Amino acid sequence: MNLFPKVSIIMATYNRSHFIVEALKSIQIQTHTNWECLIIDDGSNDNTEEILEPILKEDNRFQYYKRPSTYKKGLPGSRNYGLGLGKGDYIIFFDDDDVVHPLCLEICLSVFNTVHDVSFCNYKKAAFFEKLDYDIIDRNKEYHFDITKDDLLENVVTQKIPFASCTVLWKKECFEKSVFNEDLMYAEEWECYQRILSNKFKGVVIDKVLYFNRKHANSNTGEFWKGDAVRVASKKKAMILVVSNLYKEQLLTPYLFKYLVNYAISFRDFKLVKNILNITNPKWYLKLFYKLKYYQFPVWVFYKVKIKK
Known part of the structure; x- marks a missing residue:
């Protein structure tokens, strides 16, 4: 593993032993390979740790941590703990019950290399139920993107431009002054991201599905x-x-x-x-x-x- 991975992937988890391996496998086959994945366990009482053992031994880019009591229980506390651990130049949050497009990191980083003076890259997601049909994944590397305009904050707050927690690759500097509010148990990314965008960061919106979120009754x-x-x-x-x-x-x-x-x-x-x-x-x-x-x-x-x- 590189000493300073370019991308720090932060994945909070809680009692998702039945989903998390599929999520991690989708990260493992990313075409961009210079990443670390910090798995932050929020106090699982299922067999998550046991399930993770083989992949942790196989690939040391995956690192497993238990959220310490200095961070509040919940997604915000787990993600904030991960932010403190991450060594990458870029930060991204993936959920433990979803699937990542294999080109996700490669395409986002290619945009950063193409467009200068931008601080984040947003992309589309698609929902699926139960099992993902992997045949629907568009593996074409072509994509279209737009640089954000002055009305970005307005469009994110009103959710005209979806800014889900798992659909944005950020430069790490965006979180220097803004982290997740640990008192929130829902809409924490909406609240956090509008604070970040209040600082007038510019970014890019990619018109391509690069993430697949699983719909189920037990999600937040x-x-x-x-x-x-x-x-x-x-x-x-x-x-x-x-x-x-x-x-x-x-x-x-x-x-x-x-x-x-x-x-x-x-x-x-x-x-x-x-x-x-x-x-x-x-x-x-x-x-x-x-x-x-x-x-x-x-x-x-x-x-x-x-x-x-």
């Missing part, structure tokens, strides 16, 4: 959409943090303000809406408008459904 996202109280509460907390940061940095445009307040209204949590209005302190008539909209939201949804019919 699956639990959120099922209404898990911890995940939903974390999303609300992340919203408050996002609004606070954008307002503090004078980056909360009227469009973002409207989007975030309407998003808060959709949670049917008046305290959340009120907190956002208190943080941003808009004109009195806007406060009144959004408070009224909160109470009229069920009627508005019913009317919208009727129009679609």
Whole structure:
């Protein structure tokens, strides 16, 4: 293994012995080979460690660590621990239940070599259920990319440009001032990445699928959409943090303000809406408008459904 690998891959894991080997095998066959993969165990009580033994002995680019108590339990704490360990010039986060395109690192790094003065590379992902059909993987090295524009932050916050935790290769310098909030158990990457992008880093968006995420009920996202109280509460907390940061940095445009307040209204949590209005302190008539909209939201949804019919 190179003393200073070019890419540090950080993979947090928790009780995923039935998925993690497939994820690691997809990393092992990357066409770009100068990487280290830091596997951070968040306290698994299944046979994860036993399952990993053969691949750890076979390939010393994989390194296994147990999250120490100095970092909080959860994805953010595990990833922050990995950030402190990583020796690469670039950082990327992969999940323990997904599959990485074999050209992922090669293509991203080729963009960095082509375009100067950019700090990250974003690419597309595709979802699959149960087992991935490997025949769908496009192994063609051709791709199209765009350099990000001034509206990037706005598009990431509103999720017009998806910035999932596993679809961005970052220069390590991006995390010098911003790491994951360890109090969040969902939407931690959304909150962290908007802080990074608030520093006006430029990047590249690749129009090619380079990552495959497995959909299943026990994922964090699956639990959120099922209404898990911890995940939903974390999303609300992340919203408050996002609004606070954008307002503090004078980056909360009227469009973002409207989007975030309407998003808060959709949670049917008046305290959340009120907190956002208190943080941003808009004109009195806007406060009144959004408070009224909160109470009229069920009627508005019913009317919208009727129009679609």
